Amino acid sequence: EAGVAQSPRYKIIEKRQSVAFWCNPISGHATLYWYQQILGQGPKLLIQFQNNGVVDDSQLPKDRFSAERLKGVDSTLKIQPAKLEDSAVYLCASSQAGGFTASSYEQYFGPGTRLTVT
Amino acid sequence: KQEVTQIPAALSVPEGENLVLNCSFTDSAIYNLQWFRQDPGKGLTSLLLIQSSQREQTSGRLNASLDKSSGRSTLYIAASQPGDSATYLCAAYSGTYKYIFGTGTRLKVLA
Numbered sequence: 001e002a003g004v005a006q007s008p009r010y011k012i013i014e015k016r017q018s019v020a021f022w023c024n025p026i027s028g029h030a031t032l033y034w035y036q037q038i039l040g041q042g043p044k045l046l047i048q049f050q051n052n053g054v055v056d057d058s059q060l061p062k063d064r065f066s067a068e069r070l071k072g073v074d075s076t077l078k079i080q081p082a083k084l085e086d087s088a089v090y091l092c093a094s095s096q097a098g099g100f101t102a103s104s105y106e107q108y109f110g111p112g113t114r115l116t117v118t
Numbered sequence: 119k120q121e122v123t124q125i126p127a128a129l130s131v132p133e134g135e136n137l138v139l140n141c142s143f144t145d146s147a148i149y150n151l152q153w154f155r156q157d158p159g160k161g162l163t164s165l166l167l168i169q170s171s172q173r174e175q176t177s178g179r180l181n182a183s184l185d186k187s188s189g190r191s192t193l194y195i196a197a198s199q200p201g202d203s204a205t206y207l208c209a210a211y212s213g214t215y216k217y218i219f220g221t222g223t224r225l226k227v228l229a
Contacts, residue, residue, distance in 0.1 A: 043207075111160060
């Protein structure tokens with residue numbers, strides 16, 4: 001079973017530029033998560049999709065961040081314009097979810113995209 | 119609002135030692151708790167998931183316990199090895215239908 005795929009793995013941009021990240025979840029997984037992980041901290045949920053609908057985006061800075069999940073499969077996360085404080089690792093995860101067992105909520109993570117804003 | 123805390127932030131032990139990592143959460147109405155391992159520059163690898171109805175889960179040298187009443191989970195690593203060196207994170211899934219992560223414990227096992 002293929003894991004969660006993310007690209008690019010690394011990205012360096014200047015502040016005020018825009019950047020986009022792509023995620024392909026495990027086949028059949030209904031729930032997709034985007035997390036931001038700042039160095040030395042735990043991941044913080046930015047947005048959670050159930051199929052192609054948004055379940056939670058309460059911590060997404062909507063003035064600069066946007067995300068979409070077309071057709072309930074792949075997802076893209078965009079930052080425009082980027083700020084220095086956006087430097088972090090952006091992690092994508094997926095889970096089966098929607099089932100009646102806790103194991104269906106087990107999260108599987110991709111390798112992440114390390115963003116450096118200069 | 120769920121808050122998750124992991125203490126200590128860092129731990130260094132000699133090879134072969136048994137060790138316990140702690141995870142505390144404020145909202146006991148959790149659905150499950152998941153433990154992860156993160157190697158430098160890598161994503162998170164799932165280690166164990168404990169359902170709210172369970173008290174513990176085991177996988178190889180790892181054993182995770184859950185005590186909802188006290189708001190605690192522990193990850194026990196038996197006979198630690200240098201390859202166990204990594205950051206260990208716990209995440210609680212509660213009524214807000216999202217995972218809240220702790221800040222992690224950075225473990226170093228010395229050969």
